[in-house]
Amino acid sequence: MTEMTPVTDTSLATKAVPALPDAQKVTEVKHYTDRLFSFKMTRPVSMRFRSGEFVMIGLMGDPNPETGKVKPLLRAYSIASPSWDEELEFYSIKVQDGPLTSKLQHIKVGDEVILRPKPVGTLVHDALIPGKRIWFFATGTGFAPFASLLREPQTYEDYDEIIITHTCREVGELTYGRDLIEALKDDELLNEVIGEGFWKKIKYYPTTTREESPKMGRITDLMRSGEAFEDLGVPPLNPESDRAMICGNLAFNLELKEMFEDYGLVEGANSNPQHYVVEKAFLD
Ligand SMILES: Cc1cc2nc3c(=O)[nH]c(=O)nc-3n(C[C@H](O)[C@H](O)[C@H](O)COP(=O)(O)OP(=O)(O)OC[C@H]3O[C@@H](n4cnc5c(N)ncnc54)[C@H](O)[C@@H]3O)c2cc1C
Numbered sequence: 001m002t003e004m005t006p007v008t009d010t011s012l013a014t015k016a017v018p019a020l021p022d023a024q025k026v027t028e029v030k031h032y033t034d035r036l037f038s039f040k041m042t043r044p045v046s047m048r049f050r051s052g053e054f055v056m057i058g059l060m061g062d063p064n065p066e067t068g069k070v071k072p073l074l075r076a077y078s079i080a081s082p083s084w085d086e087e088l089e090f091y092s093i094k095v096q097d098g099p100l101t102s103k104l105q106h107i108k109v110g111d112e113v114i115l116r117p118k119p120v121g122t123l124v125h126d127a128l129i130p131g132k133r134i135w136f137f138a139t140g141t142g143f144a145p146f147a148s149l150l151r152e153p154q155t156y157e158d159y160d161e162i163i164i165t166h167t168c169r170e171v172g173e174l175t176y177g178r179d180l181i182e183a184l185k186d187d188e189l190l191n192e193v194i195g196e197g198f199w200k201k202i203k204y205y206p207t208t209t210r211e212e213s214p215k216m217g218r219i220t221d222l223m224r225s226g227e228a229f230e231d232l233g234v235p236p237l238n239p240e241s242d243r244a245m246i247c248g249n250l251a252f253n254l255e256l257k258e259m260f261e262d263y264g265l266v267e268g269a270n271s272n273p274q275h276y277v278v279e280k281a282f283l284d
């Protein structure tokens, strides 16, 4: 990490930072709940990425009490916007005592956010072999890479059916994903680029676990009981037709992986495309 010179006003790192080498300007901020928000920023012209990948973003940290030096405080973030978009979008948690998000949650349009433009990740089409149906399994902010892939033309070129499941504790935590999927229908650019009515291939399956909603329960339990497949009108996953991407907390990822092995699906990677891929939505 590059060391930066001390700044004078350290009360709000975003304001105190002078021109940073990797800084981008915030162009939009939306708050959904007291724990969730999304924001957009400018995209370096030279930055290329594959829909589904993540980058390191952040703010300047507090000064070291001994040396007075400040360093960038960076965290991994899935890029929520598709690879063709001229801006970058992110969907973020607000951890009240989190080193980064306790500050990041206060960003405003015009502020600067540090972006290390070196995208990586396993939730990419290149890591899967051809199939008929693709499943995106998310909990919480694990929806972010799928916000990118749901706006990626290749998703619709490669698959006849796209199933997105999103499990959250509370109803309000589904808003970002639900609004995004709803907006696909009226998005003129996407209907033109991907093909009129492309969104009809999507089956959206939101569930909550701690607040009443039309579909309650963890997706894992709903799959084990067969209820999810019945609701969606599809058979359980099988290696011939189904491909999947998983992005959630560690326990969720591990539980689904175990279920997938029982279905006969094999985990893939960039270097070895297979039936499914997994990425953590955050480190525990
Ligand atoms: C590959 C990867 C991609 C990621 N993509 C995103 C993303 O798109 N959006 C996002 O908000 N975060 C994402 N994260 C998590 C992110 O890197 C940070 O952990 C998060 O921004 C909180 O930073 P912090 O410094 O405030 O707290 P940290 O010290 O990083 O985390 C404190 C604690 O908060 C909890 N926590 C952290 N992140 C989350 C989260 N996203 N949801 C629920 N609880 C969490 C964990 O229990 C963690 O131990 C990703 C992490 C990884 C590894």
Ligand SMILES: NC(=O)c1ccc[n+]([C@@H]2O[C@H](COP(=O)([O-])OP(=O)(O)OC[C@H]3O[C@@H](n4cnc5c(N)ncnc54)[C@H](OP(=O)(O)O)[C@@H]3O)[C@@H](O)[C@H]2O)c1
Pocket (backbone or CB within 6 Å): 035, 139, 140, 141, 167, 168, 169, 170, 208, 209, 210, 218, 219, 220, 221, 248, 249, 251, 252, 253, 255
């Ligand atoms: N969301 C909140 O309102 C809230 C508020 C304050 C603090 N926090 C803290 O923030 C952290 C992250 O919370 P989060 O709600 O964003 O994420 P989370 O704990 O990962 O939960 C997100 C969703 O995933 C489900 N889930 C968890 N493990 C699963 C598994 N193995 N299989 C299937 N589904 C699984 C949860 O169901 P269950 O509900 O059944 O676990 C919940 O619906 C936690 O440490 C939490 O204590 C959260």
